Amino acid sequence: MLTGKQKSFLRSEAHHLNPIFQVGKGGVNENMVKQIDDVLEARELIKVSVLQNCEEDRNTVADKLTKGTGADLVQVIGNTIILYKESRENKQIVLPK
Template identity: 65%
Template sequence: MLSGKQKRYLRGEAHSLKAIFQVGKAGVNANLIKQVGEALEARELIKVSILQNCSEDKHDVARELSEGADAETVQIIGNTIILYKESEENKTIELPR
């Protein structure tokens, strides 16, 4: 579980990132969860954009992605979700205590 200080730090780090995944009409599926998990292993911090034609609630999408990829939801702002998972091989982000 991330502390408030750590979430604030990660939000600052994610500010300049572009969303690398989009959730559309099909919603969240196993393939998307697998790809998000692989991207988190490579990058640790990613943004996911929710398109307007997505019928699922953004909080449900964030919960499904974070549980499926075993990640932490840092923030949901507008239609963008920021996810974090500490990488086992490519650790680049040093979280504050």
């Protein structure tokens, strides 16, 4: 579980990132969750964009992704979801205490 200070730090780190994944009409599926989990292991912090034609609410999409990948939800802003998961092999981000 992330503290407010840690979330603020991660938001600032994610500001310059571009969304890597887009959730569209099909919604969230197993294959997408697996791919996002793999990318989180490599990068730790990513953005996911929820497209206009997505049938699910953006908060529902964020909930499914966090449960499926075991990641922490940093923020849902507009149609963008920011996810963080500490890497086991490739730790790059040092969180403030």
